[in-house]
Amino acid sequence: MAANLREKFSAHGFDARVTLAASGKDMTSAAKAALADGLPIVVAGGGDGTINAVASVLAGTDARFGVLPLGTLNHFAKDMGIPLTLDDAIANIARGVPKRVDVGEVNDRVFLNNSSLGLYPDMVRDREKQQRRLGRGKWLAALWATLGALRRYPFLSVRLRLADGEEHARRTPFVFIGNNEYTMQGFSIGERTRLDGGRLSLYVAQRPGRLGLLRLAWSALRGKLAQERDFDVLATESMDVETRHKHLPVATDGEVNIMATPLRYRIRPGALNVIVPS
16 A cells, blocks of 8 residues: 555655554654654545544644545545545645645644534444444444434533623534534535635534424525524634533544533634645
């Protein structure tokens, strides 16, 4: 694999140093070593979690970030317009142009796509447990984890303090925070048209039951989510999330970590220098 990648980069005139990382720690260590050696381009190949790990090291530096989308969903690459095939993604690194984009941050942890509280972190932890203990495949484990989360359907009481002083107290099954604005209706749901708007987007459902959650999903597909009284859409540069829990599971780009509250979110405008198609 490493020799094949070096050969593909060599075809575009690059003498690539290739590290096959076995863990997130290995990935961040390799990225830090590349920065310390003054390399102008650092490339990450993998899914959104891998891309996040390397981006967290490069954020706030001038190094150009190349992305090889080798994961299942590749949300960040799609939103940036980066080609999804390996050869085309490498060609983009060779011929593309640098573009400054924002990153989100919660308690000093970077996210490129989104962060969430409530149902989604619960599902991810359950899915990983089933994969580890029962040996289930990712998609089957995800299905059972989703059904389990909907059966438990825990509610979270939060107070949201926005940068402008606005406050919202909510009891909700989920809080979703996006790096820039997400399309939340129609068949483009879950996509972003820009990542340099300098704002976090916040989506909160108010007290919906299971049927209410399905109604919100149906409204989103019909393009009428904005008309729902029980669904808040807000935008801010920073936000604190307060809750009676001292610690909460928090998802960032699909990875779940336990974080101390209050959760402090902020946007870092133009922090990442990504190579995109010219």
